[in-house]
Amino acid sequence: MQKPSIPKGTRDFSPDQLIRRNYIFDIIKSKFKKFGFLPIETPSIENLSTLTGKYGSEGDQLLFKILLRGEKFKKALKNSNENSTDHDFSLEALRYDLTVPFARYIVQHLNDLTFPFKRYQIQPVWRADRPQKGRYREFYQCDADIVGTNSLICEIELVSLITEILNELNLSDHTIMINNRKILYGLVETCNSIEYFSKITAIIDKIDKIGQNKVIEELKNNIPNQSCWELFNELFSLDNSTQIILSWLSKKLASNHEGLKGLQELNYIVDNAEELGINNLKINISLARGLDYYTGSIFEVILNNHSMGSIVGGGRYDNLTEVFGQSNLSGVGISFGAERIFDLMNEFSLFPSNLGISPKYMIIDQSDQPSNGLQVLKYLRDKDISAILYPDRHKLKKQLKYANSVKIPYIVFIKDSFNSKMNIELKNMESGLQVNTDISNLN
Amino acid sequence: MQKPSIPKGTRDFSPDQLIRRNYIFDIIKSKFKKFGFLPIETPSIENLSTLTGKYGSEGDQLLFKILLRGEKFKKALKNSNENSTDHDFSLEALRYDLTVPFARYIVQHLNDLTFPFKRYQIQPVWRADRPQKGRYREFYQCDADIVGTNSLICEIELVSLITEILNELNLSDHTIMINNRKILYGLVETCNSIEYFSKITAIIDKIDKIGQNKVIEELKNNIPNQSCWELFNELFSLDNSTQIILSWLSKKLASNHEGLKGLQELNYIVDNAEELGINNLKINISLARGLDYYTGSIFEVILNNHSMGSIVGGGRYDNLTEVFGQSNLSGVGISFGAERIFDLMNEFSLFPSNLGISPKYMIIDQSDQPSNGLQVLKYLRDKDISAILYPDRHKLKKQLKYANSVKIPYIVFIKDSFNSKMNIELKNMESGLQVNTDISNLN
Structure with missing residues (x-):
């Protein structure tokens, strides 16, 4: 007999949690759609060669690699020998x-796509990172990207x-920090430290x-x-x-082509954004993430x-897309950290109370x-009402306890044979109130 | 430069396909909910020990195993030696x-659950099976189960x-075949061939x-x-x-306890089901799948x-749940083959035409x-209308071609500064008709 467990850094989601998670995903998804992004999905497993070399050597080590099977495993x-690496035993990995x-x-689908291509994608990703609070080995990413145009309208759209998404999630007290790599490049260039x-x-x-x-x-x-020290200290x-x-930037970058271009973009x-009433945008020149791409x-x-x-x-x-042989495709995208958003919304009790x-x-x-209960059930469901029938002949107390625990709002007691005008007793599980009524009154 | 590809048996889903897939999943999900099933999700990766020995030796070979990393890989x-198996290089696998x-x-969550527990789960699973038409290495399962009661009401619910799901999917011309393992057992027992x-x-x-x-x-x-031959030939x-x-069964099984019980259940x-107007149920005594469980x-x-x-x-x-140390939990469940349903619905053009x-x-x-377009966009979106702005100053022909290719129903031409009563030209992309109107008329 095994004591069951799951791999570290992974999670089971029970109904209560999943309903809240899906609330977040549904809002993100509906806004992505409203803004004209179309959904795609890609396989969980990619060829190892697609993934390696794209995330730095540290990233390569965090890949969940799929072990070779059968004859290929035996051959490997x-x-x-003692110098073999895990790459010798794998051709595929989780994204x-x-x-x-x-x-x-x-x-791969270049000929089927019309540019600008706006896609969204909400799927899990896997990283063999050291698990800790808020960091998991399997987690969801929610990405929206516009590829095939360098128009800055796209940036404004993403802002x-x-x-719109964060406001809808009741996270309106946020700041969108913005920077531009070209400004950083220009600044470093002006102090001859490129x-x-x-x-x-x-x-x-x-x-x-x-x-x-x-x-x-x-x-x-x-x-x-x-x-260089002096410039950044001044900034x-x-x-x-x-x-x-x-x-300040326009003065410092006045004669720097790249920096000036970045400044114009910014x-x-x-x-x-200001003209559209977006007032939570803040320039942050020290923001320097993701400069590899x-x-x-x-x-x-x-x-x-x-x-x-x-x-x-x-x-x-x-x-x-250059690494896959396609240059001249500019794109811009954002990624929502759904796991962190979930933790925050829990912390501040921001989920609607009626999410059940x-x-x-x-x-x-x-x-x-027994057929009476089934007939009543069918009658309600045919009216598109969600209902269940307690399946066992257990004591009343046990049945009510069950309804309570799965948060059923109303109990329908039936004592007679089914007909569409039959008398029932209706119990409100929150108030405890019980009334006599006609089944046709249920809705 | 790499020519990109994906592992065999896996698929990319482009917007057109994904919208149709999600149509199926959404119907299944909404009916699962209506019938009182609650969602759960489990990790893609399980401990190898959780999975092995549960699907027969053939199943074990079809597992996608995760390769050990770092020191653990080196140690393995x-x-x-030459007799090592892939199990020596893996502790985890995809479900x-x-x-x-x-x-x-x-x-694992026994103490948090109230029985009968009705759960649904729609997630991908992975099998390193030989890919062929309709059989993939990564595919979705859509399962609904009721655990913790042996009431036959559950079977009727599932039927x-x-x-309801297949009718909603326009697949009403189907047959639900039903059998009972106890009947098979009883029949084999009556001819002394157990x-x-x-x-x-x-x-x-x-x-x-x-x-x-x-x-x-x-x-x-x-x-x-x-x-034995004679009995089944007669049947x-x-x-x-x-x-x-x-x-016929009631005669043959008259003195067989197990068989009679199965017959009563059936x-x-x-x-x-008949009383509920379900007339697509058909007894099929040769149905003998899944008899291991x-x-x-x-x-x-x-x-x-x-x-x-x-x-x-x-x-x-x-x-x-016995293998994980919990006996005395009877359950009953069904699994929808979403991939086959998708292929069928495509074959018979059963998807609604307005799924875009x-x-x-x-x-x-x-x-x-440029801010005029952004203002109009904001005006429409604030009315919760889905709209996009073509981001580049390309030729009109190119812009219209784009709208056509992503199936936009209407084009809004603006020539003036934004105001909430401004004049626009509205082009119906299907009819080609173009009219002059006030922006406040859009909805």
């Missing part, structure tokens, strides 16, 4: 995110979409966690270029106002006054004929 | 079906549920494919018991009428006059200011 075992499979999808671009951006991205002083200290310790000492930051997005706008959304970290992330990428999906009526049959 | 490699994970779930039970049932189950003569021939070749020669079969279900009723649903095979299967099991989920309006901005 026979050919193995690590939805972005690389989407890039693969675009290239509108984020706002060979340290990755290092510099990795350091300044930590400012939220370690503060301005430590960031400047780290820059001093790692970047042999005083003008981080600015007043936290959009106008002041934009005007300006365009901020101006138009983002080439323009970078987004990250946080809840105000909360330490949870980012609940939505995204950005523009010009080279997404129990049937409205439970029939307790006190007549002699 | 070091300890390996093979939803039934065993459900049994594991029940036992009603199957009927040691050949598995062999006999496996042979008679093939009657649909190979016909009565071949079945009797196989019985003669494999079962050294003349009364299969009966007129195909419920009454005749039931009366009678009860057939009688009550089914202990009572056995169901299988086929489309009339079609060679597709079973589209729904199910049955009652008394020992489902494209936005109703696409805005083509012919004004000078």
Whole structure:
């Protein structure tokens, strides 16, 4: 006899949890649709070659690889030596995110797609990461992307979409942080430190966690270029106002082509969002995530006054599909962290109280004929009313306890043979009130 | 540069297909809910020990096993020899079906559950089977089960549920075949062949494919018991009428305890279903699937006059959770073959023609200011109307071609600055008709 358990980092979802999770997914999905995104799904399993090399060497190690089977396994075992790696025993793996499979999808179905292609995808992904609070090995991603246009209208659309979804989820107290890789590149270029671009951006991205002083200290310790420390120190000492930051940037980047282009993009997005009444957008030049793939706008959304970290992330990428042989396709996308949103909404009790999906009526049959209960059930269901019949002849107390535990609002007691005008007793399980009525009154 | 592809037996689902798939899932889900089933989800990955030994040795070979990682992989490699099996390199696997994970779930969450527990579960499963038409390596199962009662009301409920779902899917021309393991057992017992039970049932189950003569021939070749051949030959020669079969069975099983019990169960279900107006139930004593786990009723649903095979299967099991240490929990469940249903509905064009989920309006901005289009978009969306804005300043022809290809019903042309009474041109993409109107008339 086995004591049952599940792999660490995975979860069972019971009805109560799943109903709340689906509430989140349904809202995200309906807004994605409203904004004109179309659904796709890709397989859970991808060829290993599709996934490796796309997430850095750390990412490769977090892949759940599928073991070779049958003769292929035997052959791999026979050919193995002490230097063999897990790659020698696997040709397939579970997807690590939805972005690389989407890039693969675009290239594979290129001839069937019309661009700009707006797709959404809500599916689980798997990472063999060290499990901890809020970090799971199997979790859902909710992505929306627009591929095949470099129009900044798309960025404004995504900002509108984020706002509409988070407001609908009662998470209106959030900030959408925005940056642009080209601005970062321009700034680093103006202080002649472009060979340290990755290092510099990795350091300044930590400012939220370690503060301005430590960031400047780290820059001093790692970047042999005083003008670089000074530039970022000046930037981080600015007043936290959009106008002041934009005007500072326009001065600093005045003669830098790439930086100026980034600044124009940022300006365009901020101006138009403002005109649409979106006032939760905030420029954050230290935002430097995803610079391996983002080439323009970078987004990250946080809840105000909360330490949870980012609940939505995204950005523009010009080279997404290049690795699969298709260049010149610019795209921009966002990804909702549904797991974190779920945890937050639980923490702040933001789920509607009437999320139950129990049937409205439970029939307790006190007549002699089991067919009476079944007839009543059929009568209600034919009126498209959700109902169940307690299946056993247990004591009344046990039946009521059951109805209570699965949160049935009303009990229908029947004592006679079924007819469509029959008398029933109706018990309101919340108030305890019991009334005599005609079955045709139920709705 | 890689030429992208996906593992064999897996599929990408493009919007057109996914919308149709979701139509099926949504109907199944809404009926499951209406009948009082609550949703659960379990992890894709289960401990290998949870899955192995549950599906026979053939099933074990079809498991997608997850390769050990890091130090554990190295250790397994070091300890390996030519007799090592894939089990030495894996501790986890993708689930093979939803039934065993459900049994594991029940036992693991026993203290949180109220019985009878009615759950539904719609998730993918994985089998490393030889892919062929209609058989995939990743596919969805749609299961509904009632656990914790042996009331035959549950069987009648499931028959009603199957009927309601298939009718809603326009697959009303189907037959629900029903049998009972106890009847099979009783019949085999009356001819003193119980040691050949598995062999006999496996042979008679093939009657649909190979016909009565071949079945009797196989019985003669494999079962050294003349009364057995004669009994089944007599059964299969009966007129195909419920009454005749039931009366024959009641005579044959008159003094067989187990068989009589099965017959009573079958009678009860057939009688009550008939009273509820369900007339697509058909007794089929040769139905002998799943006898490793089914202990009572056995169901299988086929489309009339079609060679597709079973589209729904199910049955009652008394020992489902025993292997995980919990006995005395009787359950009964059904599983919809969503993939086959999808193929059938495509074949017979049974999907509604208006399943598209494209936005109703696409805005083509012919004004000078990009913000005008965004304002119109916001105006429509604030009225909860689904709309998109073509993001680029491409030629009109290209924009209209795009709208056509993603099946947008109406184009909104704007030429002026936004105001809530502004004049627009509205083009019906199907009729080609174009009218002048006020933006407030859009809905």
